[in-house]
Amino acid sequence: METPIQAPDILSLTEQARIVRIEILKMLTASGSGHTGGSLSAADIVTALYFHKMKHRPKDPAWQGRDRFILSKGHAAPLLYAVLALSGYFDKTLLANLRQVGCVLQGHPSSKLIEGVEVSTGSLGQGLSIANGISLGLRLDKSSSRVYCLLGDGETQEGQVWEAAMSAGHYMLDNLCAIIDANDLQIDGKCADVMKVEPIAKKWESFNWHVFEINGHDMEEIVKALDEAEKIKGKPSVIVARTVKSKGVSFFEGKAEYHGLTPTKEELEKALLELGGNGK
Amino acid sequence: MGSRDKETENKPQGSDFCAQSVATRDAYGSALLELGRRNEHVVVLDADLSGSTKTAKFAKAFPDRFFNMGIAEQDMIGTAGGLSLTGKIPFASTFAVFETGRAWEQIRQTLCYSGLNVKLVATHAGITVGEDGASHQALEDIALMRVIPNMTVIVPSDGFETKQVIDAIADYKLPVYVRLGRAKVPPVMPADYRFEIGKAYKFNLGRDVTIISTGIMVSKALQARESLQRKGLDAGVINMSTIKPLDTDAVLEAAKFSKLIITAEEHSVIGGLGGAVSEFLAEHYPTHVLKIGTRDTFGCSGTPDELIKLFGLTSEDIVKAINGFFEKAPR
Numbered sequence: 001m002e003t004p005i006q007a008p009d010i011l012s013l014t015e016q017a018r019i020v021r022i023e024i025l026k027m028l029t030a031s032g033s034g035h036t037g038g039s040l041s042a043a044d045i046v047t048a049l050y051f052h053k054m055k056h057r058p059k060d061p062a063w064q065g066r067d068r069f070i071l072s073k074g075h076a077a078p079l080l081y082a083v084l085a086l087s088g089y090f091d092k093t094l095l096a097n098l099r100q101v102g103c104v105l106q107g108h109p110s111s112k113l114i115e116g117v118e119v120s121t122g123s124l125g126q127g128l129s130i131a132n133g134i135s136l137g138l139r140l141d142k143s144s145s146r147v148y149c150l151l152g153d154g155e156t157q158e159g160q161v162w163e164a165a166m167s168a169g170h171y172m173l174d175n176l177c178a179i180i181d182a183n184d185l186q187i188d189g190k191c192a193d194v195m196k197v198e199p200i201a202k203k204w205e206s207f208n209w210h211v212f213e214i215n216g217h218d219m220e221e222i223v224k225a226l227d228e229a230e231k232i233k234g235k236p237s238v239i240v241a242r243t244v245k246s247k248g249v250s251f252f253e254g255k256a257e258y259h260g261l262t263p264t265k266e267e268l269e270k271a272l273l274e275l276g277g278n279g280k
Numbered sequence: 281m282g283s284r285d286k287e288t289e290n291k292p293q294g295s296d297f298c299a300q301s302v303a304t305r306d307a308y309g310s311a312l313l314e315l316g317r318r319n320e321h322v323v324v325l326d327a328d329l330s331g332s333t334k335t336a337k338f339a340k341a342f343p344d345r346f347f348n349m350g351i352a353e354q355d356m357i358g359t360a361g362g363l364s365l366t367g368k369i370p371f372a373s374t375f376a377v378f379e380t381g382r383a384w385e386q387i388r389q390t391l392c393y394s395g396l397n398v399k400l401v402a403t404h405a406g407i408t409v410g411e412d413g414a415s416h417q418a419l420e421d422i423a424l425m426r427v428i429p430n431m432t433v434i435v436p437s438d439g440f441e442t443k444q445v446i447d448a449i450a451d452y453k454l455p456v457y458v459r460l461g462r463a464k465v466p467p468v469m470p471a472d473y474r475f476e477i478g479k480a481y482k483f484n485l486g487r488d489v490t491i492i493s494t495g496i497m498v499s500k501a502l503q504a505r506e507s508l509q510r511k512g513l514d515a516g517v518i519n520m521s522t523i524k525p526l527d528t529d530a531v532l533e534a535a536k537f538s539k540l541i542i543t544a545e546e547h548s549v550i551g552g553l554g555g556a557v558s559e560f561l562a563e564h565y566p567t568h569v570l571k572i573g574t575r576d577t578f579g580c581s582g583t584p585d586e587l588i589k590l591f592g593l594t595s596e597d598i599v600k601a602i603n604g605f606f607e608k609a610p611r
Contacts, residue, residue, distance in 0.1 A: 111394045118365060119396070123389040129355045130390060133362015133370075136347065140323070141366060160386070163355035171347075
């Protein structure tokens with residue numbers, strides 16, 4: 001069975017994103033290390049992709065007709081693992097073993113170990129080039145599949161991102177949609193202080209991309225932008241999703257230190273209460 | 281059918297190169313074009329050097345399957361990786377310095393860690409790049425590629441072997457680095473030679489010394505052998521075209537057979553063929569190994585012939601090193 005919901009049900013997608021956040025927090029608490037902030041900030045976007053937009057078959061991961069998702073910001077692995085498990089790629093119980101020796105769920109995703117991960121990522125700045133290559137290959141094959149690539153805003157400080165941005169514009173890859181998780185924070189602080197990335201939208205526009213700028217936590221806006229991006233012809237699309245780091249856990253939100261800190265057991269309980277989750 | 285027909289049938293593709301001096305990059309250009317005709321999955325990427333790397337031949341014949349990525353090697357490697365994920369067989373070419381140096385981390389993270397089916401065929405390796413000077417002369421590329429898990433490293437010795445290497449790697453599913461040169465090299469491999477990944481070619485083993493050589497140094501090793509034999513030394517030559525995985529059986533056999541092993545490469549003596557052979561022998565069969573190669577130094581401008589002399593890579597340099605060894609340690 002393919003997963004996309006035919007008519008987007010915003011309420012159920014929002015509910016799904018809540019469950020995704022709960023799984024992220026639980027696995028990060030269990031592992032005691034990993035990236036909380038950037039997994040939570042992109043949770044709504046990636047939920048919309050896996051439970052609404054993308055054609056994919058969890059029981060047939062190599063299905064030729066699938067849409068592709070490249071997690072260029074590989075440190076958001078917990079988010080990817082959560083949506084893959086909840087989609088049915090592998091058993092949810094595996095999530096509790098995140099980052100443990102012998103577990104396929106590596107600190108950053110390894111495509112050699114898990115079905116559903118297209119390519120290994122973790123070193124920032126490399127995913128968009130890969131997405132471009134897939135887009136070119138799909139176009140050669142006259143495939144209707146689309147390619148989605150999630151980048152962090154801090155990640156766009158990497159030069160390769162702009163090489164890739166230039167290539168996608170040059171090759172007019174309209175089967176490609178990049179999404180920037182613009183949470184405005186990176187390990188050392190605010191992007192504006194560490195290395196200014198703004199104006200993000202203008203940069204991509206000038207590289208010949210069609211730009212959408214949305215609230216990355218408003219499911220209706222996310223779904224609308226993803227749908228609209230599909231209609232853009234002759235150029236790639238980028239969705240600049242304005243997000244809040246650690247979104248969903250009030251006492252972590254907007255704090256740079258929760259880039260790489262995980263919740264304690266007490267914090268998890270408090271967070272689950274906030275999310276209205278009973279840990280189901 | 282007579283045996284003559286059988287012979288023709290077994291004649292490897294590209295054996296026209298057998299009797300010609302040809303730059304390995306030119307052999308690549310022709311091999312790639314032929315491969316493109318036979319295999320529609322083959323796609324080619326270049327970083328604005330297609331005229332020099334000779335991928336332009338393929339580009340002209342198959343414009344839809346050729347992607348010029350501009351002067352952006354890191355993006356080229358990632359894009360090649362992406363193309364491989366759709367079942368294509370990407371060949372990504374530029375100069376060896378830029379391919380392996382500029383994009384090293386992309387090769388490690390994107391290609392090798394994921395085990396992607398991408399062929400890196402770099403030209404203009406070594407000091408025989410000539411006049412362009414040190415910035416364009418890769419003397420570290422074998423070391424850089426050899427250290428990465430999942431990577432295979434191949435240095436063909438002549439045009440004939442290059443053609444066979446290109447065909448062989450197209451059928452091999454993991455990342456491969458092929459190191460090619462700019463300058464013409466004489467034919468060295470016999471007409472019945474069949475390249476196999478990981479298999480060295482033994483011209484012969486010498487009781488006194490065996491020269492384990494790669495790339496353009498194979499022809500110099502063969503010249504050195506002649507001159508050594510004239511002086512009564514029993515010398516042998518191995519073409520170690522695959523540096524990784526190293527044909528350790530061949531190295532071990534030579535080490536057991538010969539009093540001295542000498543390696544010869546147009547690359548730094550650090551981390552290349554000499555490094556690979558020494559690492560293996562130190563652990564498994566401690567043997568005296570001499571190394572011909574560049575000595576922890578950058579190259580410089582000059583003609584290829586001048587530079588070969590300047591950096592001690594002539595057949596005379598090989599002979600001198602061997603004679604020096606036996607003068608100090610009589611046979």
